[in-house]
Amino acid sequence: MLSAREQFFAPSSLPASALGLGIEVVDQRSPPVYSPTTVPLTSVHGWRNGGSVFASAPSTNGSEAHSDQQQTQMQPLVANKSNGCTNGSKEKNSDEPFSNLPSREPVDIEFKELSLTVQMGFGKGEKEILHNVGGKFPGSQLIAIMGPSGAGKSTLLDALSGFKTTGVDGSILLNGRRRDLPSFRRMSCYITQDDRLQPLLTVNENMHIAADLKLGSNVSYEEKEGRIEDILLLLGLYEHDQTMTMRLSGGQKKRLSIAMELINNPTVMFLDEPTTGLDSSSCTKVLELCKKLAQQGRTIICTIHQPTAKLFQIFDQVYVLSSGNCVYQGSTEKLVPFLQTVDLPCPVYHNPADYIIELACGEYGNDKVDVLKSAAENGSSLAWFDDPSSILRAETLIRKYPIPRKSKKRSLEDTSYINQLSVLLHRGYVKAKRDTTLTHLRIAVNVFVAIILGSLYAGSGREGSRVLDNYNLLFAILIHHSMTTMMLTVLTFPIEMSILLKEHFNRWYSLKAYYTSITLIDLPISVVGCLLFTVIIYLWSYQPMEWERFWMFFAMSLLTVFVGQSFGLMIGAWFSVVNGTFLAPVLTIPMMMFAGFGVTLRDLPSYLKWGSHISYLRYGLEGFVGAIYGQGRGVLDCNEAPYCHYRYPKKFLEEITMRGDQFWNDFMALCVITIAFRIVAFVVLKAKINSVK
Numbered sequence: 001m002l003s004a005r006e007q008f009f010a011p012s013s014l015p016a017s018a019l020g021l022g023i024e025v026v027d028q029r030s031p032p033v034y035s036p037t038t039v040p041l042t043s044v045h046g047w048r049n050g051g052s053v054f055a056s057a058p059s060t061n062g063s064e065a066h067s068d069q070q071q072t073q074m075q076p077l078v079a080n081k082s083n084g085c086t087n088g089s090k091e092k093n094s095d096e097p098f099s100n101l102p103s104r105e106p107v108d109i110e111f112k113e114l115s116l117t118v119q120m121g122f123g124k125g126e127k128e129i130l131h132n133v134g135g136k137f138p139g140s141q142l143i144a145i146m147g148p149s150g151a152g153k154s155t156l157l158d159a160l161s162g163f164k165t166t167g168v169d170g171s172i173l174l175n176g177r178r179r180d181l182p183s184f185r186r187m188s189c190y191i192t193q194d195d196r197l198q199p200l201l202t203v204n205e206n207m208h209i210a211a212d213l214k215l216g217s218n219v220s221y222e223e224k225e226g227r228i229e230d231i232l233l234l235l236g237l238y239e240h241d242q243t244m245t246m247r248l249s250g251g252q253k254k255r256l257s258i259a260m261e262l263i264n265n266p267t268v269m270f271l272d273e274p275t276t277g278l279d280s281s282s283c284t285k286v287l288e289l290c291k292k293l294a295q296q297g298r299t300i301i302c303t304i305h306q307p308t309a310k311l312f313q314i315f316d317q318v319y320v321l322s323s324g325n326c327v328y329q330g331s332t333e334k335l336v337p338f339l340q341t342v343d344l345p346c347p348v349y350h351n352p353a354d355y356i357i358e359l360a361c362g363e364y365g366n367d368k369v370d371v372l373k374s375a376a377e378n379g380s381s382l383a384w385f386d387d388p389s390s391i392l393r394a395e396t397l398i399r400k401y402p403i404p405r406k407s408k409k410r411s412l413e414d415t416s417y418i419n420q421l422s423v424l425l426h427r428g429y430v431k432a433k434r435d436t437t438l439t440h441l442r443i444a445v446n447v448f449v450a451i452i453l454g455s456l457y458a459g460s461g462r463e464g465s466r467v468l469d470n471y472n473l474l475f476a477i478l479i480h481h482s483m484t485t486m487m488l489t490v491l492t493f494p495i496e497m498s499i500l501l502k503e504h505f506n507r508w509y510s511l512k513a514y515y516t517s518i519t520l521i522d523l524p525i526s527v528v529g530c531l532l533f534t535v536i537i538y539l540w541s542y543q544p545m546e547w548e549r550f551w552m553f554f555a556m557s558l559l560t561v562f563v564g565q566s567f568g569l570m571i572g573a574w575f576s577v578v579n580g581t582f583l584a585p586v587l588t589i590p591m592m593m594f595a596g597f598g599v600t601l602r603d604l605p606s607y608l609k610w611g612s613h614i615s616y617l618r619y620g621l622e623g624f625v626g627a628i629y630g631q632g633r634g635v636l637d638c639n640e641a642p643y644c645h646y647r648y649p650k651k652f653l654e655e656i657t658m659r660g661d662q663f664w665n666d667f668m669a670l671c672v673i674t675i676a677f678r679i680v681a682f683v684v685l686k687a688k689i690n691s692v693k
């Protein structure tokens, strides 16, 4: 028996067997859903046609009884619909799949003489990856960019989506007009091959974050909830809305990636290898979903390696690349006749998709590739489209579609900086609560190290005969604070970076908002971790029981944490995990050498004195020493040994050539270094984002 949802979405002509996990098989005979009466994106009724809001709580047992219950719940709403709550067109669409996503004006993408050149590195010259290819991707179609590995599929997708702009030559037209990249980016989205999702958030939370970032506070909570519900139902994810993203299957993750981008209803969707890593049934579901979205007026362009005959059929059009040249462009059905015309007939029982890839690989000789390239006119020929006469030329398209209104907004993001920041802070808070490494482990490590050091150096703070021990303890604390946070950031930030690149490109938020959020969200964790550590170690090692010194000690610890973290951010943003893990400790070693610990600042060779001015560990150590032995500290106890060399703290300070009254200078120096590192890390991040282009 079909569930209420399945019944609701199933077109009347569709056999029950064609349904799977909430994604319906397309009825190829049904007319396209796209209607020119575009429903405004901001209209609650426009988005939710009333039909899909029947969804009840996620199914837990999937029993028939439950389905019956759903059906009963659905009835009043369906009745509501006919009571005149929705307009006629919505009623007309109510039993068509995806009708509750507002339709959009289709966008024809055309590119001419497109080439893309990359720099190979210093002194190695450049390499042309795409060689003057042309092509036309009409609106409302699902288009596959196919080709052997290394043919340039992803590169073409990057160039068309605007993900890559450096080294791109040629023209890209949208509905006949030259592409205006900011406007294009406002109407398109890019779904990467690897699912860059927040693993610690549930499906529902991820969707809400996407909705809050893309729709802002002008759209009511109810409307956002409605859109989310509808999209999740349509993509077969409703039953998993409380599942943590990291626990989703590959196909579900892919669908969630699509769902999150559908929130603001893009007209053009680029998907890089959406079927990679999925089993055949999930591949079919994902592509059928794409097909439906295309039928609503969206232009959906996917790269795909080598589709099976079944998957190949789903596409409306294919664009085949071979070493950066186009060897076929046209409908899937016309591929076989095309091969026949160029005297390369597809063998019987051979999947045409496999055969064209074999040809493109040069398996039958490179001369065949040239034959195909010239027959396809390197992508300029429209002869193999389904109905070439219906393909509108640029001039017609210009006349048909008015000049798009130019947005007055300078920023690409849909919502304000304040909204982005508050949503990102909320997301960061939820992640931090669940993150066992960055939060729980970090606090646990602080407590653990404090206990170890405390038991090693118990009582060393008040004893004159153990001043050197205490000095070692201060240095160990300094290294703990700077290294743990630095390495944690170096190891975890590159993962965040890949999510940042995708979300930032899809205009979820600005880099400024992201950066401010990661700076602020970490503050409470750093403060709590540091405070716990300081309380344990300060008391256990019997440092002077004066509030002023305690807070000075805590301030130094916290600043060292901030510097270490900012340094880690700089390295993490610049380098990969492997390089960063190697470089971060290596770069810390000179900082230690110049800290004045092993070699006192007096004994540093004059030509290396500059090092002590840039070493943040020097300011940290001097600050700790100032907090504990400076500020006119009196005579130390001498209970554990008959002779106390450093009974008078002044003597110790003289010997290590540190002055006890430098605390505020050190404090200021660490503040300046933290800010400087943060600014550099921001600039590096910005450069990194730009370098991807």
Ligand SMILES: Nc1ncnc2c1ncn2[C@@H]1O[C@H](COP(=O)(O)OP(=O)(O)OP(=O)(O)O)[C@@H](O)[C@H]1O
Pocket (backbone or CB within 6 Å): 118, 119, 120, 127, 129, 147, 148, 149, 150, 151, 152, 153, 154, 155, 156, 305
């Ligand atoms: N930045 C770059 N520097 C040098 N070569 C590059 C660069 N980017 C891409 N290439 C090369 O361009 C060619 C096309 O790469 P692209 O990633 O577009 O191929 P693809 O068809 O998507 O391959 P696959 O299916 O294996 O992902 C490859 O030979 C690749 O090595």
